[in-house]
Amino acid sequence: MFSKQQQKYVQSLQIKKYRQEHHTFLVEGSKSVLELMDSDFQVELLLCTPKFFEENEKKLKKILVEQISQTELEKISTLQSNDAALAVVKMKPNVSLQADSEEFVLVLDDIRDPGNLGTILRIADWYGIRKVICSDTTVDFYNPKVIAASMGSFTRIQTFYTNLQAYFEKISSQKPAVIGTFLNHENLHQFSFPDAGYIVLGNESNGISAIVEQLVTSKVTIPRFGHAESLNVGIATAIVLDNLMRRK
Amino acid sequence: MFSKQQQKYVQSLQIKKYRQEHHTFLVEGSKSVLELMDSDFQVELLLCTPKFFEENEKKLKKILVEQISQTELEKISTLQSNDAALAVVKMKPNVSLQADSEEFVLVLDDIRDPGNLGTILRIADWYGIRKVICSDTTVDFYNPKVIAASMGSFTRIQTFYTNLQAYFEKISSQKPAVIGTFLNHENLHQFSFPDAGYIVLGNESNGISAIVEQLVTSKVTIPRFGHAESLNVGIATAIVLDNLMRRK
CATH class of the missing domain: 3.30.1330.30 (Ribosomal protein L30/S12)
Structure with missing residues (x-):
């Protein structure tokens, strides 16, 4: 009972x-x-x-x-x-994750909205991304709204919560490619992705933080053809991953 | 007062x-x-x-x-x-819209969620789309949640609500290109977009209706590299428009 x-x-x-x-x-x-x-x-x-x-x-x-x-x-x-x-x-233990050779890992810098995190997991799963590294300030993966919005994809994505600065300092000797989305940088449509690395998405209001920006090795921009000021972070994730995967 | x-x-x-x-x-x-x-x-x-x-x-x-x-x-x-x-x-009057030469118009077949419609307007505005044709069954453009989710883009997008079947029958002599997203059809990454036409997005649960499917001249599929079953309609809109605009 x-x-x-x-x-x-x-x-x-x-x-x-x-x-x-x-x-x-x-x-x-x-x-x-x-x-x-x-x-x-x-x-x-x-x-x-x-x-x-x-x-x-x-x-x-x-x-x-x-x-x-x-x-x-x-x-x-x-x-x-x-x-x-x-x-x-x-819950699963919070075990450290890294990008293998020929693998891209998603890095989330302070994503606050559970619906956005769930949507990002679903998109990552669609594009074959298996690992997501979240800043300590990112909304809890185990929040019921995250689980619901991921539409089942939470079962196929490994996550690791950490301090992003400490994380990238630790792996700095490997010289990883760290790609971040910003305004007014290299056009994503012309960008040549490397074979492996990290793709960083930033906070809903403030984008990628100043500290994490210093760790980024390539700044890319989703080209705009009209007048909307910005795109939602889930939308930005989908567009970057679609461009990543079409390179093959 | x-x-x-x-x-x-x-x-x-x-x-x-x-x-x-x-x-x-x-x-x-x-x-x-x-x-x-x-x-x-x-x-x-x-x-x-x-x-x-x-x-x-x-x-x-x-x-x-x-x-x-x-x-x-x-x-x-x-x-x-x-x-x-x-x-x-x-409100503005519900005036008929058409794709000019070298212009793409978005067509929404029964989008029910106001947040989705608002997000689609914002994405359309980002990619320079200026006209959106909505099925009579699509959620009201003037719904406060649509206006809010569009983040100001409602001011730059013209909409026209109509019966889609009657609409396309009326312009059939022009032989317009009508591109729709479906599962298991031509890979969007390899698709050659024409110079102008209509891009159809379907209902959140059921996709494009059987009646509208018959009006579609090219069926494209967003390629999947992982295991998520589907993508949200706002995400699908963004990916199709990003692929459309990168052709230039």
């Missing part, structure tokens, strides 16, 4: 402090939970409606499942409607 | 039915209102804080201005916070 105490625990995971205390997070809705089942994340508890259970029983083996009503599910879910499932999942 | 009746009128414009009745709509927040002042939209009434008035007095000439407090402003605003201004603006 789904107890009052369990309900309290699940709801507490909407808040970062409690996620960090328990090393667990929430995955909500049919699509995200089904993608979770195909991943190597460890599920602590799955709460789902009888209908979802019946339709997906084979995929749920060896998992602690509680069947609850849609009303109960929606009471503890951050989603407006959820007629399927909610999982409590163990 | 800002009367109770005026307050009621302003608030009613959050709803499409009343916007259509009065042929007016809301523009909210400092950036959007300032972009409005540089446009050819006719402002019926501007409500703003004394601070906004003082800072922008020269730009506000010949407009009916009421100064109100931030508290009063936020009471009638759809924005969570608004310490600047709200304008009541006259």
Whole structure:
């Protein structure tokens, strides 16, 4: 039975402090939970409606499942409607990541909006990027809104949270290519990407910080043909990655 | 003085039915209102804080201005916070649009989310697209969330709402190039764009409708290198337009 105490625990995971205390997070809705089942994340508890259970029983083996009503599910879910499932999942350790040869890694400098981070993960996954390094100030990967906006891509992207300055100082002897998006620099359409490296995207309002700017080895600009002042950071990520991948 | 009746009128414009009745709509927040002042939209009434008035007095000439407090402003605003201004603006007539020679026009087939439409307008404006044709089922251009998400670009984009099938039948003798995004068709990175035409983006869940698909002359696909199932329609718009503009 789904107890009052369990309900309290699940709801507490909407808040970062409690996620960090328990090393667990929430995955909500049919699509995200089904993608979770195909991943190597460890599920602590799955709460789902009888209908979802019946339709997906084979995929749920060896998992602690509680069947609850849609009303109960929606009471503890951050989603407006959820007629399927909610999982409590163990976080992965924050392990350092690097770009292998012939690999590009995305670097996020202070992305604050959870919807933007989720969207960026989805785009990275579309373009075959597997690693994302986030500044310590970037919104929590395990925020339910990030998980939801990633549309299942959170299962396929490795993330590492760190101090970006310290990180790049540590790998400076490797002389990595660090590409950042700025205004009024080299036209992205003419830019020759190297074989591997790091692509930095900056904060929604302020762009790439002064400290991280000093670590950038190539400054590129998404060419503008009209009059909008700027592009959303998710849009900018997609355009840079599309240009990166078309070079092949 | 800002009367109770005026307050009621302003608030009613959050709803499409009343916007259509009065042929007016809301523009909210400092950036959007300032972009409005540089446009050819006719402002019926501007409500703003004394601070906004003082800072922008020269730009506000010949407009009916009421100064109100931030508290009063936020009471009638759809924005969570608004310490600047709200304008009541006259709608433009729904006049038919066509692609000139050497011009591309964006066509939206049943875009439902106001945030998506606003983002698409902003992207179109970035890439120098000036005309957007919307299916009758596309969310209202004058929805406050569309205006807000467009970040001022609503002032520079002409829109025309119509039945897309009837529209394309009417111009069929011109044999226009109609490019649509689909799964599993010609790779966008290899596609040769013509000099002018129409670029169709489809509904968030269902893509381009079967009826509109029949009007498409070239089907293109955004190449995928990873595993995400799909891209958001705003992201897809940006990638197609970036590929279009780099051909030059």
